Amino acid sequence: MSTEQSFQITPDEDQLAGLKRDLRFHNAAATTPKVLTAEQIESYNTGGYIKPLDIYAESEITDIRTYFDQLLENVIAAGGDSYSISTAHRKHAGVFDILTNPKIVEYVSDILGDDVIGWGSHFFCKMPGDGKAVAWHQDASYWPLSPSKAVTVWLAIDDADLENGCMSFIAGSQHSGHLTYRAASAEDHSVLGQTVENAEQYGTIVVDDLKAGQASIHNDLLLHGSEANNSTRRRCGLTLRYAAAEVRAEMGWNAKGVIVKGSDPSGHWGNPGRPETP
Numbered sequence: 001m002s003t004e005q006s007f008q009i010t011p012d013e014d015q016l017a018g019l020k021r022d023l024r025f026h027n028a029a030a031t032t033p034k035v036l037t038a039e040q041i042e043s044y045n046t047g048g049y050i051k052p053l054d055i056y057a058e059s060e061i062t063d064i065r066t067y068f069d070q071l072l073e074n075v076i077a078a079g080g081d082s083y084s085i086s087t088a089h090r091k092h093a094g095v096f097d098i099l100t101n102p103k104i105v106e107y108v109s110d111i112l113g114d115d116v117i118g119w120g121s122h123f124f125c126k127m128p129g130d131g132k133a134v135a136w137h138q139d140a141s142y143w144p145l146s147p148s149k150a151v152t153v154w155l156a157i158d159d160a161d162l163e164n165g166c167m168s169f170i171a172g173s174q175h176s177g178h179l180t181y182r183a184a185s186a187e188d189h190s191v192l193g194q195t196v197e198n199a200e201q202y203g204t205i206v207v208d209d210l211k212a213g214q215a216s217i218h219n220d221l222l223l224h225g226s227e228a229n230n231s232t233r234r235r236c237g238l239t240l241r242y243a244a245a246e247v248r249a250e251m252g253w254n255a256k257g258v259i260v261k262g263s264d265p266s267g268h269w270g271n272p273g274r275p276e277t278p
Helices: 013-017 038-047 058-077 093-099 102-112
Strands: 049-054 116-126 134-137 150-156 167-171 204-208 214-219 224-226 235-244 258-261
Touching: 038 049, 038 102, 038 167, 049 204, 058 093, 058 116, 058 235, 093 116, 093 235, 093 258, 102 116, 102 150, 102 214, 102 235, 102 258
Parallel strands: none
Antiparallel strands: 049 214, 116 235, 116 258, 134 224, 150 214, 150 235, 167 204, 167 224
16 A cells, blocks of 8 residues: 555544544634634634634744755655654654644634644645645544544645645535545545545535645534645645544544643543654
């Protein structure tokens, strides 16, 4: 199996089918948000996403890009590819620091509540002309989490636009619940293993174009995907995954979860410390 087919370290469909999960959309927790605007909360509740959010200044994202370039060089030298840097906050202090960045966490807290867990971090890096798309899918289909109180922050390491394969959302599709999907075929040239057919019937397509240093937030039930990067520019994004502390993670995934705000009263999440490796 090739690296691009196998990198998504998720339970297989049989394992997920055996779990009892509550996959219903939940509105943002904050009725009086601390950092998001009322309009942004409304965008999340109705459309399932918020964009754009300014996170890092130009000089800061330049430093992060240089850091990622070195990570990528090391991964490729070890036989991996540009999609192989997964669960990076468990391995690299620099990614741990991004996952726990208070500015990002405060945005997420307005959606998920006062007790927040950061459990995932994965670089999705489309090299120039790499030809791989990401089919329409819901993150919840890949995650053994319940209830569905989880979001992804997509941080642009490079400028992301339609030309180099930025994400798009199907606004409002999170209200349709967990959708039927099929396995992606070789003809789909998809990075991920699932695709939802006729996704456009579930809402309106919104292009998630971002400048480097900006981010978007989307709900785990929101349909999203991206076309192949057929340009001469790289398109790298870091996906940061968060859940409310009340969420239960099966298959040992709770070991990944870091308390980034508040507490974890049940002690469910592993809360590993900052790695020593840069």
